[in-house]
Amino acid sequence: MTMFDRILQAVKPMVPMRARPAVRRLHRGLRRVYFLPVDLYCRLRGRDEFTPPPSLIFIGDGDFRAIGEEFAQYFTTLAGLKPDDHVLDIGCGVGRMAVPLTKVLSPGGRYHGFDIVKEGIEWAQKTITPRFPNFAFHHADIHNKGYNPAGQIRTEEYRFPSDDGVFDLVFSASVLTHLLLSDLEHYLAETSRLLKAGGTCLHTFFLLNDESGRLIKAGSSTLDFRFELPDGAWTTDRVIPENAIAYPESLIRTLYARHGLEIREPIRFGRWSGRKEFLSYQDIVIARKKPLSVP
Numbered sequence: 001m002t003m004f005d006r007i008l009q010a011v012k013p014m015v016p017m018r019a020r021p022a023v024r025r026l027h028r029g030l031r032r033v034y035f036l037p038v039d040l041y042c043r044l045r046g047r048d049e050f051t052p053p054p055s056l057i058f059i060g061d062g063d064f065r066a067i068g069e070e071f072a073q074y075f076t077t078l079a080g081l082k083p084d085d086h087v088l089d090i091g092c093g094v095g096r097m098a099v100p101l102t103k104v105l106s107p108g109g110r111y112h113g114f115d116i117v118k119e120g121i122e123w124a125q126k127t128i129t130p131r132f133p134n135f136a137f138h139h140a141d142i143h144n145k146g147y148n149p150a151g152q153i154r155t156e157e158y159r160f161p162s163d164d165g166v167f168d169l170v171f172s173a174s175v176l177t178h179l180l181l182s183d184l185e186h187y188l189a190e191t192s193r194l195l196k197a198g199g200t201c202l203h204t205f206f207l208l209n210d211e212s213g214r215l216i217k218a219g220s221s222t223l224d225f226r227f228e229l230p231d232g233a234w235t236t237d238r239v240i241p242e243n244a245i246a247y248p249e250s251l252i253r254t255l256y257a258r259h260g261l262e263i264r265e266p267i268r269f270g271r272w273s274g275r276k277e278f279l280s281y282q283d284i285v286i287a288r289k290k291p292l293s294v295p
């Protein structure tokens, strides 16, 4: 969440209940006004063409380019991404992962990203696709209380428009952490449907287990998961639970097994909970779609 979103959340309790849906709808317009001076400053200074203007970076704080590069490393070194692979980026935002992948994928490789925020997709279509025609971005008008409150499609009904078994790598960075359980399970089912047999997926989570539970209790976590949801999940926000949801590791393991995804151990735990040893910020789960069994 960016500083702008935090300010908006802080003033939210002062807004009467009846006016809140309108404020949510105005969110993007307000964001543009708030960032106008910074956008102008960046434009005058000649920002690099593959970094979106600050008003479009609705995907959280942090260095846009550095975080993308960090994940591109994970895709190649941990998930085995090859230049000619076909890749699906679930919840691609404003192309943070796509930008570094333009240097990894060859013209024979293919990247598809989809997201529910139209402005991010439009920026990526306008900026990345003309230079890299093998990079395609799709807008899906899916409802999410936090990111697209006016969206018309339910996540659990969304089927990515692609044949089964075409992708070598399906990934999502900081997306399943914004989904309620039925939606999350649907995306794992879609991951499995879309992956080639033997293909790899990489998804990030906030996983609850003995260690993260102990750290949360001790107050070491960077996120305050204090509102309980069904099935052992916890959220930081009672009104908009999708702002950040943590799931039990055991539940996630069960869902992976149910959808034919074999977790490649170890899970790389992140520093969100206050761990001293970590790889990234969120927990990273890499899995392989079970190859077809030969009769």
Ligand SMILES: C[S@@+](CC[C@H](N)C(=O)[O-])C[C@H]1O[C@@H](n2cnc3c(N)ncnc32)[C@H](O)[C@@H]1O
Pocket (backbone or CB within 6 Å): 058, 059, 060, 090, 091, 092, 093, 094, 095, 096, 097, 114, 115, 116, 117, 142, 143, 144, 147, 155, 172, 173, 174, 175, 178, 179, 183
């Ligand atoms: C924290 S941002 C991460 C964006 C991107 N993966 C990245 O790392 O730059 C979370 C993203 O999830 C997207 N999102 C939320 N709900 C979604 C859904 N049901 N399907 C696809 N994307 C969704 C949001 O629009 C937002 O772009």
